[in-house]
Amino acid sequence: MAEETPINSTRPVRAAIVALVRNSDLFGLRLAIRQIEDRFNRKFQYPYIFVNDEPFTEEFKQGVRDLTRARVDFGLLDEESWTVPKWIDKARYAEVKRTAKYPHGEKDSYRKMCRFQSGFLHKHPLLADxxxxxxxxxxxxxxxxxxxxxxxxxxQNGIKYGWNIAMTEFMDTVATLWNTTMAFAQENPQMIAKRSMRNWLVDANGAYNGCHFWSNFEIVDLSFYRSAEYQMYFDYLDRAGGFFYERWGDAPVHSIAAALLLDASQVHYFSDIGYFHPSVLSCPADARTRSSCVCDSDSSFVQNGLCTVRFKEERHHALFPDAKHEAVHSGLVFTAQAHVIVE
Structure with a gap:
């Protein structure tokens, strides 16, 4: 195997492919790495960073390294980022876990994961550079x-947040997230972007509609998560306790933050990337005629789903408020040859 590429190589961007995983995820992670190596990273050789709440086994490390020539780093989580905070009422939390009817409602680990992905992954020392x-x-x-x-x-295009799948959330898991967010916005109105995508998040009555980007695929300019605005928003949510008293996920947290704190032009739909997360397929509409894709666009419903269509509409309206507000099905068009965005 070739020698690992240094993390600060001659690549034009300091970036990495990152995952929070456990040793038991080795087989599933090898499947994912094989896919991303074949489709992308064998050409670009971006490093991988994997973090775990327990030490990685040598079997896991070797099983990952066998699949790539790129640099691979393995890290541990610290206690602060993987804990139930001291301000959480233990009795109330225990009752919530006992009575929760939504998926993973009884699990400590799932809530710790959501909190970690929301507020701590980008702070891990392995991502510092x-x-x-x-x-x-x-x-x-x-x-x-x-x-x-x-x-x-x-x-090149000033994009801070990139996504591929948008869906609605289990509303029981975020029952108070929107009201908590609105309280934050009222206390910090200067932090809300002038051309925000607030309207993408709400229904005709102004209530949260559950739309969010699936954060199992996200490509992010880390200056966004490191910004004072995002940090203040996360701290506000963390102190409210909803990661534990409900089951606030990192996906709605990241999505709401991107929609409110970023300019609409800084949020991008990677519609050209064919992607599957167990149970949901996103396949480009022209996949059947593209030699570079192997997926059935007829089996992919998310492109025409409520949250995706509304994103295109509301983004267009935020950027062009004087234009007629109607369905916009083109959104951002990526021209691969020129590497530019066409509005």
């Missing part, structure tokens, strides 16, 4: 060759 990260998870698949560099594409 990075400008961007691409999040992957075990068992995900990539169906189309990615012949351009999404990190460089984001930098």
């Amino acid at each position: 990075l400008e961007y990260y691409w999040r992957i998870e075990p068992d995900v698949e990539y169906f189309c060759d990615i012949d351009y560099d999404p990190f460089l594409f984001m930098r």
Whole structure:
């Protein structure tokens, strides 16, 4: 095997492919790495960073390194980032876990994971030198060759947050998230972007509609998560306790933050990347005629789902408020040859 590439190499962007995983995820993670290597990273050689709440086994490390020539780093979580905070009422939390009817409602580990992904992953020492990260998870698949560099594409176009799948949330898990967010916004109105995508998040009555980006795929300019605005928002949510009293996920937290704190032009839909997370497929509409894709666009419903269509509409309206507000099905169009965005 070739020697590992230094993390600060001659690549134009300091970035890495990152995952929070456990030793038991080795097989699923190997599937994901094989996919992303074949479709993208064998050409670009971005490093991988994997973090765990327990030490990685030598079997896990070797099983990952066998699949790539890129640098691979393994890290542990610290106690602060993987704990139930001291301000959480233990009795109330125990009752919530006992009575919760939604998926993972009884699990400490799932809530710790959501809190960690929301407020601590980007602070891990292994990410300290990075400008961007691409999040992957075990068992995900990539169906189309990615012949351009999404990190460089984001930098060149001023994009802070990139996504691929948008869906609605289990509302019981975020029952008070929107009201808590609105309280934060009222206390910090200067932090809300002038051309925010607030309207993407609400229904006709102004209530949260549950739309969020699936954060199992996200490509992010880490200056966003490191910003004072995002840190204040996360701290506000953390103190409210909803990661534990309900089951606030990192996906709605990241999505609401991106929609409110970023300019609409800084949020990008990577519609050209064919992606599968167990149970949901995102396949480009022209996949059947593209030699670089192997997926069935007829089996992919998320592109025409409520949250995706509303994103295109509301983003267009935020950027062009004087234009007629109607359904916009083109959104951002990526021209691979020129590496530019066309409005």
